[in-house]
Amino acid sequence: MRKPSRRPDAAVSAASGEASLDRGQGVFGQYQKFFELSFDLLCIAGFDGYFKLLSPSWEKTLGFSQEELLSEPFVDFVHPDDREATAAETGKLVEGTITISFDNRYRTKNGEYRWLVWSAVPDPDRNLILAVARDITERKVFEARLRAAKESAEAANRAKSEFLARMSHELRTPLNSVIGFSEVLLSGKGGDLTQVQHDYLRRVRSNGEHLLGLINQVLDLAKVEARKVEVQTELVDLADLVRAVAAQFEGQIRNGEVELAEQIAPQLDPIEVDRRKLSQILFNLVGNAVKFTPKGRITIRVGADETDPHRASFVEVEDTGIGIPDEALATIFERFEQVDAFGSGKIEGTGLGLAISRSLAELLGYRLTVKSDTGIGSKFRIELLPGLDLASSGDSAMRRVAAGKPAREPSPDRDFSDRLVLVVDDDADARMLLTHALHELGCQVLTATSGEQGLRLAREHEPDLITLDLMMPEPDGWELLARFKAEPRLRHIPVVVVSNAAREKADSAIGAAGVLDKPVALEELHRAVIEGFLGSRRRVLIVDDSADDREFMSACMKQLGAVVETTASGHEALSRLASFAPDVVLVDLVMPGMNGAEFISKLREIPACGDLPVILVTAKDLGADELAVLSRATSAVIQKGPELSDELGDLCRRLWSSGAGGKAASAASR
Numbered sequence: 001m002r003k004p005s006r007r008p009d010a011a012v013s014a015a016s017g018e019a020s021l022d023r024g025q026g027v028f029g030q031y032q033k034f035f036e037l038s039f040d041l042l043c044i045a046g047f048d049g050y051f052k053l054l055s056p057s058w059e060k061t062l063g064f065s066q067e068e069l070l071s072e073p074f075v076d077f078v079h080p081d082d083r084e085a086t087a088a089e090t091g092k093l094v095e096g097t098i099t100i101s102f103d104n105r106y107r108t109k110n111g112e113y114r115w116l117v118w119s120a121v122p123d124p125d126r127n128l129i130l131a132v133a134r135d136i137t138e139r140k141v142f143e144a145r146l147r148a149a150k151e152s153a154e155a156a157n158r159a160k161s162e163f164l165a166r167m168s169h170e171l172r173t174p175l176n177s178v179i180g181f182s183e184v185l186l187s188g189k190g191g192d193l194t195q196v197q198h199d200y201l202r203r204v205r206s207n208g209e210h211l212l213g214l215i216n217q218v219l220d221l222a223k224v225e226a227r228k229v230e231v232q233t234e235l236v237d238l239a240d241l242v243r244a245v246a247a248q249f250e251g252q253i254r255n256g257e258v259e260l261a262e263q264i265a266p267q268l269d270p271i272e273v274d275r276r277k278l279s280q281i282l283f284n285l286v287g288n289a290v291k292f293t294p295k296g297r298i299t300i301r302v303g304a305d306e307t308d309p310h311r312a313s314f315v316e317v318e319d320t321g322i323g324i325p326d327e328a329l330a331t332i333f334e335r336f337e338q339v340d341a342f343g344s345g346k347i348e349g350t351g352l353g354l355a356i357s358r359s360l361a362e363l364l365g366y367r368l369t370v371k372s373d374t375g376i377g378s379k380f381r382i383e384l385l386p387g388l389d390l391a392s393s394g395d396s397a398m399r400r401v402a403a404g405k406p407a408r409e410p411s412p413d414r415d416f417s418d419r420l421v422l423v424v425d426d427d428a429d430a431r432m433l434l435t436h437a438l439h440e441l442g443c444q445v446l447t448a449t450s451g452e453q454g455l456r457l458a459r460e461h462e463p464d465l466i467t468l469d470l471m472m473p474e475p476d477g478w479e480l481l482a483r484f485k486a487e488p489r490l491r492h493i494p495v496v497v498v499s500n501a502a503r504e505k506a507d508s509a510i511g512a513a514g515v516l517d518k519p520v521a522l523e524e525l526h527r528a529v530i531e532g533f534l535g536s537r538r539r540v541l542i543v544d545d546s547a548d549d550r551e552f553m554s555a556c557m558k559q560l561g562a563v564v565e566t567t568a569s570g571h572e573a574l575s576r577l578a579s580f581a582p583d584v585v586l587v588d589l590v591m592p593g594m595n596g597a598e599f600i601s602k603l604r605e606i607p608a609c610g611d612l613p614v615i616l617v618t619a620k621d622l623g624a625d626e627l628a629v630l631s632r633a634t635s636a637v638i639q640k641g642p643e644l645s646d647e648l649g650d651l652c653r654r655l656w657s658s659g660a661g662g663k664a665a666s667a668a669s670r
């Protein structure tokens with residue numbers, strides 16, 4: 001803002017334009033009436049920082065007389081906090097820039113401030129600014145109130161979410177003990193129980209599980225409704241997703257009365273979706289179908305768009321169960337709504353599953369609908385392309401997950417007596433339950449009651465696996481996990497997170513080999529631990545055209561505890577790499593088609609295999625030159641012969657203890 005150079009008169013001659021601004025006269029005088037009519041605050045000010053002409057509305061708004069307003073630089077009426085911005089804005093006007101929607105506060109005669117919003121244009125010929133201001137104080141006050149209300153609503157919402165998260169944690173911790181210890185007793189490990197005691201205990205456990213389900217679902221629903229859940233999309237193959245969901249029900253439908261089938265349109269492109277959330281919806285729907293279909297058939301169907309066979313259009317779960325009466329169809333998606341279809345007055349479940357499913361579907365941009373006939377069955381459908389008509393998937397490829405299909409993944413290696421597992425959990429009951437479960441697997445167990453102790457014990461004992469609680473006093477599980485992953489000696493130890501917070505925080509447990517919810521079902525924990533052990537086992541790919549040699553080397557490697565895959569040619573090995581990532585490759589030199597040396601050079605072209613340790617195994621007597629060349633391209637060159645088993649053993653142990661990836665044995669071993 002320019003400082004005024006002189007006190008102005010009511011009539012001022014603008015320096016260059018010589019126009020008189022005496023009120024009622026001169027160039028602007030003829031617009032006096034116009035000024036008087038305006039509800040807005042019109043003014044003409046000079047580049048010198050003084051008002052020259054003001055509409056009467058100024059006096060009404062600020063309470064000052066025209067004379068008072070004209071006698072002081074206008075910036076003196078501006079709120080001290082807005083003066084700098086006002087001066088800058090005036091400066092821009094003087095330089096020729098127009099002002100649009102500039103806000104500042106003007107003092108009134110009684111010392112209050114009014115908010116004004118300005119539009120102005122410069123008149124450089126006359127060194128004047130023509131401006132109009134509007135009193136927006138009411139709007140500002142309203143906006144401030146609105147902001148405060150929004151902030152307080154957000155704070156309340158945050159508090160609610162925190163309360164829910166905390167409360168659910170507090171409720172789940174003792175429940176874990178109730179369920180876990182009931183399970184221990186029911187499994188017969190806690191001594192003999194009479195039939196009646198057994199029966200009571202089963203009720204304790206099933207009610208505990210019910211309560212836990214309720215707590216988890218309330219939490220889920222609250223989070224979805226509070227839009228607290230993030231949608232994380234990825235490209236998802238719907239056939240895989242459906243199969244994974246179906247597999248989770250294998251155990252429940254083994255009685256042979258119900259058949260669970262999949263019908264998936266062929267040639268579907270993957271869709272971009274939040275895998276976890278879509279799985280959760282489908283899991284709820286199939287769970288209901290299983291629950292309400294005492295006998296018959298459940299079909300999970302994925303249909304294609306009628307106009308584009310590659311585009312998935314819907315996923316539906318159809319059952320031939322008890323169906324839903326018409327009058328109930330409208331309400332089953334409401335919270336806590338259930339139909340007492342069996343007329344028993346006792347209904348299992350929480351009545352929240354469908355409410356959550358519909359909210360989740362909406363969150364993903366989908367529609368969840370239902371059709372049902374009592375006594376015939378129900379069909380729940382997730383419309384992936386909203387607005388499309390129900391398309392029938394007549395030409396679907398039918399595959400069956402027949403009742404009684406063998407359970408997945410039998411454990412190849414059940415002797416874990418030499419495995420040490422470190423359990424880190426601040427809750428004594430949880431430690432006891434996990435220890436019990438791990439002893440059942442035959443593992444040795446070490447427990448830590450805090451993150452600090454966990455870290456110390458991990459460093460001292462370098463266990464084969466760690467189970468980790470997340471919500472502990474400092475350092476908490478997340479921090480501990482990060483510290484494990486940061487230490488070279490601990491980095492490779494698989495960590496299975498077992499926590500109340502696992503459901504909500506699975507994504508934040510970065511680097512965990514598995515994430516399990518408390519209370520952990522025994523089977524689930526065993527599977528995760530075994531997978532953890534397997535994951536920590538070295539993976540060896542053997543490439544040799546001789547079946548006998550493949551078998552021999554495979555046996556040597558298995559003795560070292562490795563997971564082995566064998567192939568008979570270099571070509572086959574290269575394509576196997578897409579599904580099997582080895583820690584070391586044993587390759588024969590002389591093979592038909594692609595020989596060992598050619599295989600290695602092709603292997604090195606794959607970015608992830610640039611450093612992959614390769615051991616060349618050959619029956620050929622190599623010359624010094626050839627040996628030198630091959631040694632440079634590999635970790636070692638070994639002669640086939642009676643010493644092969646020992647040499648391979650030594651070499652691999654050295655490779656693995658050096659952290660693999662580099663050259664463990666630089667010299668050729670012969």
Ligand code: ADP
Binds near residue numbers: 284337352
């Ligand atoms: P719940 O946990 O009780 O199953 P849901 O919200 O998932 O809660 O389901 C609400 C009600 O809708 C169920 O209690 C049941 O009466 C009805 N329902 C849901 N799915 C089916 C189905 N496939 N067949 C028959 N009734 C169903």
